[in-house]
Amino acid sequence: MPELINANPTIYATSKNSLRVITADDENEDIEDMIDSREVFDLIRSISDPEHPLTLEELNVTQLEHVTVDDNNDSVVIEFTPTIPHCSMATLIGLCIRVRLLRSLPERFKVDINVRKGTHQSEQAVNKQLNDKERVAAALENAHLLEVVNQCLTTAYARGTIKRHQ
Amino acid sequence: MERLVRNYMITSNDATEEVKAIVSEIVYSIKSGQSTLIILVQILGEFLKNEDPTIRAKGTGLLSAVLADCPQEQFTINVLVDFYCERLSDTASVPELLQGIASLIQFNTFNDENALKVAKSIFASVNVQSFQQTSRHYVFQIFDRMLKDHLTALKQMGQDFVVGFIQAMDGEKDPRNLLLAFSLIKLIIHEFDISQRVELLFEVTFCYFPITFKPPPDDPYGITADDLKIALRECLSATPYFAEFAMPLLLEKLTSSSGNAKKDSMETLAACAPVYGANSIVPYLEPLWEYLKDEIINATDDSFENIALETIKNIVATLSSGIIDRMDHLQQFLKTIVTECMENLKEPELKLAKPCGRILMYCAMASDPSFNIVTLATLRVLIQQYKESELATRKKGILDVLRELITASKNLYGSIDKPSQNIDTDFVTPLSNYKYDYMEIFSSALLNQNEYNELRLCGLRGLYEMILLRQFFNDDEIGVILQYFNRAILEETEQEIVDEALKFLANIAKCKSEIVLEVTLPVFLDNLPCNEDEMKIDNIHGTNLMKANFVKTLDALSELAIEPILFEAYVPQILKKLDFASSNFSTAGIDLEYSESLLHSLHSLLLKKTNHSDISRYVDTLVPHLLTKSIGPSLYDKPEVNNTIQSVFCEEKIIKIVAGIISVITKNLNVSEQSIFISHIFEIFVKGNLNLNYLGFSDQEKSLFMTTFNPLSVESSFQQQNLSLLFTAAVGSCRNEVPYPVPNISEFLSNIVRITLYTKNELHQRSLAQLAASILNKWNQENELKQFVETKILGELRNHFTSSSTENEIIRQISLDTFIWLTKALILRTYPLGYECVSQITSQFSDPILGKRASEGFEVLIGESDFLNKASFAVIRILYKQKFFNYCMPILAEGFKMSSDEVKHNYLIALSHLLRNIPKQVLLSELPSLFPLLIHSLSLPDAELKSSTIDTFYIISGDASRIISEHVSSLVPLLLSSTKPDKGNTMQVRISALQCLGILPDHVSFDVLFPFKSKILRELSTALDDKKRLVRKQAVDCRSKWFLFTGPRADN
Structure with missing residues (x-):
């Protein structure tokens, strides 16, 4: 097995952000539900980490508080926290989030994905790469990379419902 | 005979039919005494001695085939055995000879001596592996049979047998033969002295490890890789002699890069360790631990x-068994493990803590000594670490490990909720030594609300798990913890904690009912308001709080008070609160909601008590109480005239819950109890007799009654009529042996049917229609039934809705409704005239007034209902749904074709109700003819029809992927347009359509779907x-x- 970048990361319990409860309003045909930060967080929380069989939420890479959504102005801003400041997986994780949202959000949204300030040594380079449309498109031309991204996204449907043995 | 033999000899090799005919003719002539086996052998003689080996083989084949069908008394076994064994050296005839021997060993007269002879001859003359699979299979079958029937004799052969068998199987590759051979090896290991031949035996067996067999695609033998793995594993773990050879090889395979080999090696090691014994494992402990640890982490x-x-657990268990001096190895091994795990547990919030905790758990639960060693080496440290730690995630990490040890204790020393487990009750869990620390730590974790x-x-989970440990807490200690649980349920704001505490408490109520009765039940019951002061509310906020409180308390009680002693304490208290709530009916409505919640809790508890025998006693307490409460208010006045005296028991929803309670209690009575109860019920509801002792109205109450009780009558108040629900609930839940106390059922039934037509109260009408249906369904007088159906149902009732000129619309509609219910009663028992009724219903589809109603009626006809079901003792014949479907399908398909668009819709509605309620297999068989109808349904703007049709597609997509594939090009666009927020596409339709589109890639092949992929993604x-x-x-999603969905990957 190849050496892992971070072999023994801290694991966080996911229950404080447990599942979104379906309300009567949600089931009422006539009420319009806005897209909110919770909904977007639900989209990305259960993406798998490329290194561990754990979700981004369990590793505290994504947090509800770091997702900002303005439905009226078509804007989404995501900040994520790499597990360690020299994590070379940061771009890949960002790319997974980017692809997940490309596939899941209406096209009208402008999505910004950034490393949380001060949590990564090449913060700016990573940010630049993640928010450059052409570079993202070029990265996805790479069949191997796309395969890895798709692999990480296979668990995304769970929206926090993956519970490991207690 | 001679002619037959000669005919046989000139048949070609593939003329099997002809050969069969000849063989059976020969067998017949032997059986009938016309000829004998000896004569056959004599005639065959010249062929058996022929120089041409194929002729010899063919001759032998005839003899063997005849033997297979021949009665045994016709020949002397010894002669034949000798004959066959001697000839085995004739290689060309061996396949046919083996076939013959396989027949010979079946005979009762085949004795030990014969067995010895056969075994020796096969070993001496037959090079088993040079023959085809079928012949080899005969060999293994022969040995299988002989080892079962003549084991003692064969054991005399000793080594020779072992060696002979090893040679026979050496090189075998066919899975069918191997499966048999493995089981024989196991038997040989157990029964023969193999000590001289261990290595040989091991080699011939282990060479198959690891099994890499993959069954061929059509799997003609039904043998899986797992069958072979298990059979081989049983051989390898059959004797400690194998240890010295197996251990190094297994260890080597552990490091294999193939997942399959690794897994198999671990499982084999786990199976072998206890057999091989500590001494054989000890030399390998270090690499084993290194390797297994890596696999876990x-x-x-x-x-x-x-x-x-x-595997680790089995190794530890193996090291633990045996004499004291071996304990050193156990100590040593566990020391290595514990040290490493504890090193990782210094930071228990990190990822490696979890696997380390699990390793400790498995080591601990291997044996009593290992449990002691592990707890001694870890618990002090962990407990200390917990107490010194400030970090919440760290504390949680430690609690997780402590809980792993609780689980280990439960597995090793037993738990109170599963007492039957195979557990040595002489031992007490060493965790007892840490009981107070454990209790303190887990309690404080739970109780600290910040x-x-x-x-x-x-904390909560740990406390619960400890309560379940055998011989751990005493009743007083459990009582203290239950108080924490009570508080968690009643006062906690975190829903997750409330839910878990309740779930745990409910389980504890099953095994520790007395403590729950004493500690929990009073607290919860006291929490329900019972007098005006407690109910006094001054503002809306207070109302909401009060409501939330009783709802929560009652929900909890509905989970807890299931056991008889708890339920017994619960019922009178609930009735007391109900009396208070119902007597205090105010406009605020809180009393109504409170009463409803109380009754609802009662009802749901009764439903949960399905296996309890105590329910029946409540027919004499709970039921009359509720009846009195319900009937009383309907007699004081006519509420539609004067609203002053009202009661919660005048409310429809309250009456419905009471009906539910009466129904579930009735179902739990036996025939004689039901008969008594039903006679009371008829006395009250049919005769209006309220003086019954059973009811227990006081004289004072009776003096206030302003009117008679006549709930079935068309003239009575709506309020009284609503109470017919209670009558239906009781009568409809009776066993069909229970007699109704009326002189003439036919008359009674006609009367009920007549009332349904003329009552103005819809509830009354529906309730009585169901009552009539239930009585009709259980009616066991064939003649009367037939007459009733012919004259009343197909006659009078039908005329009401078919003759449109004379009747007004409302009567037409109502009579159709009643007709549908009665038809349902007949269909359930597959009564032939019932189908005639069905066709009367479908013939109304084209009627402008009744069409829709008739088609919706299919939901009643074939759907679930409250009273016409198994639990209510309805007469339900098997396959009634299939019969109904088979009758309706052609009518619906034909009607659909012939009718106008408007009317087509009704056919589709009926169809959708039908499809929703029939078994999937039935649906699949008719699918090709249904498909056009289903597709048509998707193009109509009827939301319910649409979503139900899409659900049908969803359900069948797995089993009917072929038909779906054929129609993909029409289906996909319709589904896509159903996802758009257009008219008729309700939320439910859009969701169903998306679900259905999403499941297609699971069942339809990539090349069929690929052309639609980009369109689907876009839309x-x-x-x-x-x-x-x-x-x-x-x-x-x-x-x-x-x-x-990217199709088959290129590299596979």
Whole structure:
């Protein structure tokens, strides 16, 4: 097995952000539900980490508080926290989030994905790469990379419902 | 005979029919005494001695084939055995000879001596592996049979047999033969002295490890890789002699790069360790631990982790068994493990803590000594570490490990909720030594309300798990913990904690009912308001709080008071509160909600008590109480005239719950109890007799009655009529042996049917229609039944809705409704005239007034209902749904074709109700003819029809992928347009359509679907922006499924 970048990361319990409860309003045909930060967080929380069989939420890479959504102005801003400041997986994780949202959000949204300030040594380079449309498109031309991204996204449907043995 | 033999000899080799005919003719002539086996052998003689080997073989084949069918008394076995054995050296005839021997060994007269002879001859003359599979299979079958029937004799051969068999199987490759051979090896290991031949035996067996067999695609033998793995594992673990050879090889395979080999090696090690014994394992402990640890810590797959843990457990268990001096190895091994785990547990919030905790758990639960060693080496440290720690995630990490040891204790020393487990009750869990620390730590984790939720949950779970440990807490200690649970349920704001505490408490109520009765039940019952002061509310906020409180308390009680002693204490208290709530009916409505919740709790508890015998006694207490409460208010006045005296028991929803309670209690009575109860019920509801002792109205109450009780009558008040629900609930829940106390059922039934037509009260009408249906369904007088159906149902009742000129619309509609219910009663028992009734219903589809109603009636006809079901003792014949379907399908398909668009719709509605309620297999068989109808349904703007049709597609997609594939090009566009927020596309339709689109990639092949992929991805973007969140969620899942649908990977 190849050496892992971070072999023994801290694991966080996911229950404080447990599942979104379906309300009567949600089931009422006539009420319009806005897209909110919770909904977007639900989209990305259960993406798998490329290194561990754990979700981004369990590793505290994504947090509800770091997702900002303005439905009226078509804007989404995501900040994520790499597990360690020299994590070379940061771009890949960002790319997974980017692809997940490309596939899941209406096209009208402008999505910004950034490393949380001060949590990564090449913060700016990573940010630049993640928010450059052409570079993202070029990265996805790479069949191997796309395969890895798709692999990480296979668990995304769970929206926090993956519970490991207690 | 001679002619037959000669005919046989000139048949060609593939003329099997001809050969069969000849053989059976020969067998017949031997059986009938016309000829004998000896004569056959004599005639065959010249062929058996022929120089041409194929002729010799063919001759032998005839003899063997005849033997297979021949009665045994016709020949002397010894002669034949000798004959066959001697000839075995004739290689060309061996296949036919083996076939013959396989027949010979079946005979009762085949004795030990024969067996010895056969075995020796086969070993001496037959080079087994040079023959075809079928012949080899005969060999293994022969040995299988002989080892079962003549074991003692064969054992005389000793070594020779072992060696002979080894030679016979050496090189075998066919899975069928191997499966048999493995089982024989196991038997040989157990029964023969193999000590001289261990290595040989081992080599011939282990060479198959690891099994890499993959069954051929059509799997003609039904043998799986797992069958072979298990059979081989049983050989390898059959004797400690194998240890010295197996251990190094197994260890080597452990490091294999193939997942399959690793897994198999671990499982084999786990099986072998206890057999091989401590001495054989000790030399390998270090590499074993290194390897298994790696497998657990870096596991990407739960199944690998579990197998590795299980293997460690078996190794530890093996080291623990045996004499004291071996304990050193146990000590030593566990020391290595514990030291490493504890090193990782210094920072228990990190990822490695979890696997280390699990390793400790598996080591501990291997044996009593290992449990002692592990707890002694870890618990002090962990407890200390917990007490010194401030970090919540760290504390939680430690609690997780402590809980692993609780689980280990439960597995090794037993738990109170599963007392039957195979557990040595002489031992007491060493955790007892740490009981107070454990209790303190877990309690404080739960009780600290400002703490991290996950930590508090951990505390809660730990306490619960400890209560379940055998011989751990005494009743007083459990009582203290239950108080924490009470508080958690009643006062806690974190829903997750409330839910878990309740779930745990409910389980404890099953095994520790007395403590729950004493500690929990009074607290919960006291929490329900019972007098005006407690109910006094001054503002809306207070109302909401009060409501939330009783709802929560009653929900909890509905989970807890299931056991008889708890339920017994609960019922009178609930009735007391109900009396208070119902006597205090105010306009605020809180009394109504309170009463409803109380009754609802009662009802749901009764439903949960399905296996309890105590229910029946409540027919004499609870039921009359509720009847009195319900009937009284209907007699005081006519409420539609004067609203002053009202009662919660005048409310429809309250009456419905009471009906539910009466129904479930009635169902739990036996025939004689039901007969008595039903006679009371008829006395009250039919005769209006309220003086019955059973009811117990006081004289004072009776003096207030302003009117008589006549709930079935058309003239009575709506309020009284509503009480017919209670009558239906009781009568409709009776066993069909129970006699109704009326002189003439036919008359009684006609009367009920007549009332349904003329009552103005819809509830009354429906309730009595169901009553009539139930009585009709259970009616066991064939003649009367037939007459009733012919004259009353197909006669009078039918005339009401068919003769449109004379009747007004309302009567037509109501009579159709009643007719539908009665038809249902007949269909359930597959009564032939019932189908005639069905065709009367479908013939109304084209009627402008009744069409829709008739088609919706299919839901009643074939759907579930409250009273006409198994639990209510309805007469239900098997396959009634199929019969109904088979009758209706042609009518619906034909009617659909022939009718106008408007009327087509009604056919489709009936069809959708039908499809929703029939078994999937029935549906699949008719699918080709249904498909056009289903597709048509999707193009109509009827939301319910649409969503039900889409659900049908969803359900069948797995089993009917071929038909779906054929129609993909019409189906996909219709589904896509159903995802758009257009008219007729309700949320439910949009969600169903997205679900259905999302499941297609699972069942339809890539090349069929690929042409639609980009269109689907494009069009789904609308649904991503749907105004409803639930639809968006489904759209995301569906779209992501299609993105990930990339066809077979190129590298596979």
